[in-house]
Amino acid sequence: MMPETHHEAPSRHEPIEMVLARLLRLGSMIAAILLAVGIGAMLLGHTGFAPRLITAGLLTLLATPIMRVVVAGLIFARDRDWRFAFFCLVVLCALVAGVLLGHGHGE
């Protein structure tokens, strides 16, 4: 059953799930704090920096899944799992192309 290309349990490293879980938790916690402070400030009437804090929170959250693809790709490359590293690269290229295309459409 075991395919020859992938080595199960690379004991030296943390499993990819745990690394990605930590990354996503970090991203969502920073975003949540920025959003909570921003919304609190907005309700207290600080119209100057509240929207900027909220935007910073939203952008942090937005960057998290993209970082997740990058980190997954790096982990696959480290484990010499070239196929999956390539899959990550394809996803990243499609994302970048989508963003550039979307900008072109923007009215």
Place this chain on the structure above:
Amino acid sequence: MPSSRLLDADLLHLRRRVLAPAKIAKELLPATNRTGYWATLLKENSILLITTLEIFTIAIAAGIVGSILGLGGGIIIVPSLTLLFGVSMRSAVAASTVSIIATSTGAAVAFLRDRLTNTRVAMWLEMGTATGALSGALIAGYLDQRFLFILFGLLLAYSGYNMFRTRKAELPGEVVPDRLSKKLNLAGSYYDRMLGRRVEYQVTRTLPGLIIMYFSGAAAGLLGIGAGIFKVPAMDQVMRMPFKASTATSNFMIGVTAASGAVVYFARGDVKPLVAGPVVLGVLLGAVLGARLMVRMKTSTIRKLFIPLLVYTAIEMIYRGVKG
């Protein structure tokens, strides 16, 4: 009714409007009557506070539902924002797209820890959704939307029927992996807290799965509908993964596709921080809660929640296609 009209415009204008009279009152009123100023400020601010709390509550609910079912929750967010709060469609869709990332990121932590998420299947299928979304955006305008709505609506109705047939099955039966699945090492295992044991599973129809993901990504790009509702049935019914692994893996994937859309909405200025902020924070909290609930739920319960949403979306899509 005031809250709905107020939210439509940029909330900043609202704040300036509310604060200006309060400031004038402060200057005109004698110092002994300063409490009157604070009372005015509090009263005027309460509209903003209540509206924010209302949006926040709905967003928490959307986060819980979305994270349990592996969907984005746009099905709840967009109608509530437009119908209840009078937010424009563009801002509502933009806020909903960012909130899909919140559902995905908030819930994924718990799912990854329990190994419910199959990261290898996710990366494989993300190729399909990402390139599909890209081609969907490229060919949008050259295709008959009505025909697509009806086609995808019927597909969803069919998978709703299939899911209804297997509604009682807790896990798929014996699944023989295909060659590609073995080659890519897609088999997975997770500890099911509900069953109280480790579930080992195989994945099959690997290439058809990718092709379906390509079309579901294209559908998302063309029709602007959440792709989660296609991802779950594709993994559950076509690739024969356990239902919980399907919803968790779908949840993991939707964030990536939504991120590329969200960047575009940000660049266009459709993301209004004062609307999107409470929505996204609420969804984030809801998703963390929902994921904790989901790992302890029975598969049949999750299916019973999923089927009505599937049927509703199918009917809505066919209706939009027929109506034009």
